[in-house]
Every structure is written in structure tokens, then in C-alpha cells.
Amino acid sequence: xxxxxAFEVVGGFGRFQIIIAAIIYTxxxxxxxxxVLMVIVGANSTSDTNLTTIVTEFDLYDKKWVTDLVQSLFMxxxxxxxxxxxxxxxxxxxxxxxxxxxxxxxxxxxxxxxAQSWQTFAVSRFFGGIFTGGSGVSLYVxxxxxxxxxMWTKIGLTYQCCFSLGIMFLAGLSYAIQKWRxxxxxxxxxxxxxxxxxxxxIPESPRWLYSVGKTDAAEKVFLKIAKWNRKGVAEVVLxxxxxxxxxxxxxxxxxxxxxxxxxxxxSLAFVWFxxxxxxxxxxxxxxxxxxxxxxxxxxxxxxxxxxVLSCIFLMDFKWLGRRGTVFMLLLVCxxxxxxxxxxxxxxxxxxxxxxxxSKLCDAGIFSVIYVYSTEIFPAPxxxxxxxxxxxxxxxxxxxGSFIPLLLIEIPFLPYILFGxxxxxxxxxxxxxxxxxxxxxxxxxxxxxxxxxxxxNENDNQSLLPAENTEEDSGVNA
Numbered sequence: 001x002x003x004x005x006a007f008e009v010v011g012g013f014g015r016f017q018i019i020i021a022a023i024i025y026t027x028x029x030x031x032x033x034x035x036v037l038m039v040i041v042g043a044n045s046t047s048d049t050n051l052t053t054i055v056t057e058f059d060l061y062d063k064k065w066v067t068d069l070v071q072s073l074f075m076x077x078x079x080x081x082x083x084x085x086x087x088x089x090x091x092x093x094x095x096x097x098x099x100x101x102x103x104x105x106x107x108x109x110x111x112x113x114x115a116q117s118w119q120t121f122a123v124s125r126f127f128g129g130i131f132t133g134g135s136g137v138s139l140y141v142x143x144x145x146x147x148x149x150x151m152w153t154k155i156g157l158t159y160q161c162c163f164s165l166g167i168m169f170l171a172g173l174s175y176a177i178q179k180w181r182x183x184x185x186x187x188x189x190x191x192x193x194x195x196x197x198x199x200x201x202i203p204e205s206p207r208w209l210y211s212v213g214k215t216d217a218a219e220k221v222f223l224k225i226a227k228w229n230r231k232g233v234a235e236v237v238l239x240x241x242x243x244x245x246x247x248x249x250x251x252x253x254x255x256x257x258x259x260x261x262x263x264x265x266x267s268l269a270f271v272w273f274x275x276x277x278x279x280x281x282x283x284x285x286x287x288x289x290x291x292x293x294x295x296x297x298x299x300x301x302x303x304x305x306x307x308v309l310s311c312i313f314l315m316d317f318k319w320l321g322r323r324g325t326v327f328m329l330l331l332v333c334x335x336x337x338x339x340x341x342x343x344x345x346x347x348x349x350x351x352x353x354x355x356x357x358s359k360l361c362d363a364g365i366f367s368v369i370y371v372y373s374t375e376i377f378p379a380p381x382x383x384x385x386x387x388x389x390x391x392x393x394x395x396x397x398x399x400g401s402f403i404p405l406l407l408i409e410i411p412f413l414p415y416i417l418f419g420x421x422x423x424x425x426x427x428x429x430x431x432x433x434x435x436x437x438x439x440x441x442x443x444x445x446x447x448x449x450x451x452x453x454x455x456n457e458n459d460n461q462s463l464l465p466a467e468n469t470e471e472d473s474g475v476n477a
Contacts (some may be wrong), residue, residue: 003210004149004440006222006236012146012148013155014229021155024143025162027102030194031136032166033173033187034128036283036297038074038401038416040170041180042067043293051178051293057120061278064405070122071401072286078136079130079394086387087132089378094205099198101134106191110116114182128188130455141383149440152371153316155279160205160367161309167301175294184289211442217241241384260448264387266374266467268369268427269392271326274425275369276393278333278362280400282355285407288416289353303356304363311364315371321436322372323429329361329368330426336361337419341412354462375435378447 001009002437010015041053052221060066081101090098100429108128117120140159146154170187177183209218226233255261281298290296340354370386377385403414409453441447 001237002206002239002442002447003218005301006206006218007148008236009231009236010226011229011231013151015149016225016228017147017155018145019228019360020202021143021158021395021425022140022358023194023202025159027135027139028159029166029169030187030190032163032301033170033190034105034132035110036167036170037184037187038067038125039284040174040293041183046303048185050175051180052313053180054118054121057180058121060118066118066122068284068402068405070118070125071280072398073126073430074129074132075280075377075394075397077126077131078133079129079391081130081133081135082137082387082390082394084130086109086137086383089138090208090383093206094138094145094200094383097138097196098135098142098202099159101138102132102191104156104194105131105135106188106195109188109191110185112165113181113188125474129242133390133394137387138383139197140370140388142202142205143328144371145205145379146202146472147374152375154312156371156374157312157367159316160363160370161305164301164304164308164363166394167304168298171294171298171301174297182284202369205409207379210238211238225245230475233345254444255377255385258444258448261377261381261444262474264432265388267431268376268385269371269389270370270428271330271365272332272373272389274392274421275362275365275396277396277421278358279366281360281414282359282400285355285404299356300359303365307360307364308367314364315368316436318328322368322375323432323434325368326365326372327426327429328330329365330422330429332361333358333365334419334422334426337422338416340415341419355456369386372432373380375438375440376433376447378443380444381447388447407425 005113040051042055043051043053044055045062054070055061055067085101105128108124111126112121112128115124140156143155143159144152149288155427168182173186174183177186203224204217205219205223206218209215209221215238220238222238223233226236255265311325314320314328315322317325320328336354336358340351340358341348343354367420373386374382375387406414
């Protein structure tokens, strides 16, 4: 049997996966706080709040560019970490990379609360970004590889809900503490909670073990899953796909050796860029949504939850699927961005409504694109492809970090940028393949064969829910 059939035998989502998901969801809840921390600790303190920030402590009132630069350095670090650790996890395995990068993330982010100048704070945030990127990308891939494919949609989207809850928690934590150093230390120290789970409970990914020829090790993990799920399975025998000693290690260059994979990767990377540009441009401007900083940040996180939950149904709807859902939401983002150009700055309610609508749609895209990306590429390239896309997304996040400054200088320009990139991304998403109800490619040959998914569809029907047995609409690229 192959890896997907093995999950059908041992349980694609049972007691084991619930425990694993709880650990990884908690980690994402913590990562979210690091991703948007600068919205709080880099805010200009006003007379109606006692919040201390790096602006008040280091006298940066007339240097708005510093806080934007610090956030950009964090995203730049995330970009480096996503590529470096993503490649490492494809070579050495998911678990060791997650353990090392998470431990280093906790240390680096905690040290940012000890900084004695904005320069040292910026350096610690840069390293915090590297390790957050390395851990976050590998952890999401690990999550999807420890459950049956028929649960990828729900598990991936609820994973994103925890990110939203993390943003809301940060707003509440900041309101309660109001001291930027303690906020930095507490939000990073929370990472200690998940370390025992990473070390003692989460196993190496059986899909990764299987893809690199470590069949015996993969079988042992599947037996562990069966035991935790209380399945009466005596043995799991996987069909060898290659000798461990002769299985090639794949890198990003392998994707560019095949025209189809290269086109998919470049198109997907631009969609990630656009999504991240909008997401962090809107998130970093959350303080401008309402006069109350904490409320603005909390609303920015809260609006993501209905977006993510609605996408659970949209992306499994046969006439939309993953590709159609992303296409639709990108067009809505484009329309809202263009509309915002013509709304006067004094129209506070209209601006708030449009801003939250854009954030809602963009959060939906982010949640779907994570699931979609992991379904397109084969196991040997899955993490490096996701890491590369995430890296390009950080470029969008770096640009998005300067949106608050740009809104002051040229108020209409960010919305032109949002609208143009959203429209182009919507066109590029159409070149990507349909993945709804299709078997997961295990090798590069599987991914590039035009008839692979169609040929294997009948063999995988038993792995899919009854209502999801039809092929997604659209034309395969």
C-alpha cells in the first residue's frame, strides 16, 4: 500500500491527530503574536493609554520609519528562515528542524524585550524572524502530513483560525500589561508550552520518511498512529518507492528543471506575494481602523475567523474548489481596493467597513493558499516549494510593513497597488492545477504527468468523503 492508503488503515483523523493538532494549533497561536507584535510595541503612545512602546522609550516620535524598518527586518528574517529551514526539513526531516528553530525563536524573541536601543531590538527581531519562519513553514507541512488527505481542508483552515485567535490574544495581553518589554517576553515565553509536545509526542512525518525511501521507519510511525487511534492493526506494509541509499535529495532547482513545475511555482509565488502584501499592509494599519489601538488590532484578528470558517465550505464546493475560491476572493479584494480610493478620509465608518472586508477576503485567501500549495507539489519538493512561496510572500510583507507610512504621504497609492496586484494574481491562479479530490503526488513524475490525478482518481475514492467524489471544475493547467 502507499502512504495515503496506510492512513485509511490506521486512521486519517482520530485520537492521535487530535492531540497532534492541539499542539500545532497552539504553536500557530504563539507564532501569530510574533508576526504582528510591532503593531503594538511600535505604536505611538497616545494620551488616552498608558502603553509604553519602543517609540516612547527610545524617543522615536519623529522617526516613524524605524518601526516600519524593524517589522521589515523581521519579515526579511522570516524570508531567510523559510527558505533555509524549509530546504533543511526536506533533507533532514521535519521534526529536528521544528525542534531547533522553535527553541531558537523563543530565545531570540525573548531577548528583544531586553534590548537597550532600537538598533539591538531590530537585530533581535531579525533573528526572531529567521527562526519563526523556519519553524512555521515546517510545522504546517508536518500537520498536513500527519493526517489523511480528506481532512486537509478542515485541518488547514482551523489551523489559520488559531492564528487569528493569537492576534486577538495579543491585543488583550497588551491591554492588560501595557509594558512593551513584558509583552515581548511573555508572548515569546509562551513557546515553551509546545516544546515538550514537539519533543516527546510528535513523530517524524511518515509521508516524508516514505518519500525518501525510509519505508521501515514510516511503517513504525503508522503503527504508532494505529495504536493511538485504537485500530486493531498488526502491521503496515508499504510499497517501496526506492532504496533509501539511492533516493535523490531534491532542491528548488529540481522544480525549475520541469517547465510545468516552474510555471506553477512562479505563479503560486506571486499569489503568495499579493496575499501577504495585502494582509500585512492591512494588519500593520490596524491601529488606523479605530481610535482605540487594542480594539483595532482585536477586530483585525476577529474578522479573519468567519472568513476562514466560510472557506471550509467554499473550497470543497465542486464548482469552486481551491483555485476558484482564491480567484473569487482576489477579485473581491481588487474591487474593494479600487472603491476605497474614492472614499473620503473623513468617512470613518465606510473606511472601517472596507478595511475589514479586505482583511476578511485576504485572510480567506491565506487560509486556502496554504492548503492548495501543499496539494500541488510532490512530497520531495513540498516543503521547499511552500518555503519558497512563503519567502516571496515575505517580500510582500516587507513592502506591506511600509503601508502605514505610505498612507500618510500618498493616501491613494496603497489601494492602487492592492488593486493591481490582486487582479494580476487572480489571472495567474488560473494556470495552476485543480487539486480538489485528486490524489496527492508522491514523486515529481506524479506531479508532472497530465493524467496522473485522473488515472488514480478511482483508486482513491474510498479515501474521500461521499460528498466530495466529483472532480473540481475548471481546466487543468
